[in-house]
Amino acid sequence: DSGVTQTPKHLITATGQRVTLRCSPRSGDLSVYWYQQSLDQGLQFLIQYYNGEERAKGNILERFSAQQFPDLHSELNLSSLELGDSALYFCASSVDGVAGIGETQYFGPGTRLLVL
Amino acid sequence: GENVEQHPSTLSVQEGDSAVIKCTYSDSASNYFPWYKQELGKRPQLIIDIRSNVGEKKDQRIAVTLNKTAKHFSLHITETQPEDSAVYFCAVPNFGNEKLTFGTGTRLTIIP
Numbered sequence: 001d002s003g004v005t006q007t008p009k010h011l012i013t014a015t016g017q018r019v020t021l022r023c024s025p026r027s028g029d030l031s032v033y034w035y036q037q038s039l040d041q042g043l044q045f046l047i048q049y050y051n052g053e054e055r056a057k058g059n060i061l062e063r064f065s066a067q068q069f070p071d072l073h074s075e076l077n078l079s080s081l082e083l084g085d086s087a088l089y090f091c092a093s094s095v096d097g098v099a100g101i102g103e104t105q106y107f108g109p110g111t112r113l114l115v116l
Numbered sequence: 117g118e119n120v121e122q123h124p125s126t127l128s129v130q131e132g133d134s135a136v137i138k139c140t141y142s143d144s145a146s147n148y149f150p151w152y153k154q155e156l157g158k159r160p161q162l163i164i165d166i167r168s169n170v171g172e173k174k175d176q177r178i179a180v181t182l183n184k185t186a187k188h189f190s191l192h193i194t195e196t197q198p199e200d201s202a203v204y205f206c207a208v209p210n211f212g213n214e215k216l217t218f219g220t221g222t223r224l225t226i227i228p
Binding site for chain 2: 002031033035042043044045048056058088090092094102103104105106107108109110112
């Protein structure tokens with residue numbers, strides 16, 4: 001157990017819908033990262049938050065957004081869902097996420113999203 | 117951005133033999149190199165990492181070697197066991213922040 005929790009574990013929804021994925025980092029970790037894992041794209045970085053502020057952005061679609069709350073949990077919102085959004089979504093956390101020092105990222109169990 | 121190449125994409129070895137997986141990266145400023153193991157449907161789990169001030173690190177049957185000049189690092193698993201069967205990913209953090217760029221993964225199968 002990494003100490004990172006994610007809910008829900010599974011999500012089945014229809015195209016065009018909106019869903020929210022939730023992540024709680026390890027106790028004391030200030031940075032949260034979101035990754036998408038699909039069969040053909042591997043593990044792709046989406047976005048990072050540090051202590052409530054967006055810190056880095058990857059290949060995140062405009063239909064996707066995220067935020068980190070004062071208690072440091074984070075939510076990833078996916079809207080206007082398409083079939084291709086079906087994937088495993090992982091969040092990870094690290095102590096600071098300070099550039100250049102190489103911090104270990106601990107992954108949560110993931111949310112499996114299926115868009116029908 | 118960082119480019120990470122990982123080889124091979126699949127690897128089958130007899131139980132008890134060794135397995136080696138290699139990753140190359142592009143950013144010479146990179147200084148931290150983790151390896152993750154992912155079992156089917158599970159989360160990526162850190163198994164070993166190395167920082168740029170050392171050339172090799174060992175943890176029981178697992179070792180990682182780093183060649184900063186050639187910009188590659190390798191995962192070595194000795195005395196392989198069936199429970200080593202999984203997908204292994206190398207990763208490199210972007211020096212401008214800590215986002216990880218992952219390799220494409222290696223599916224390791226241990227043949228009993």
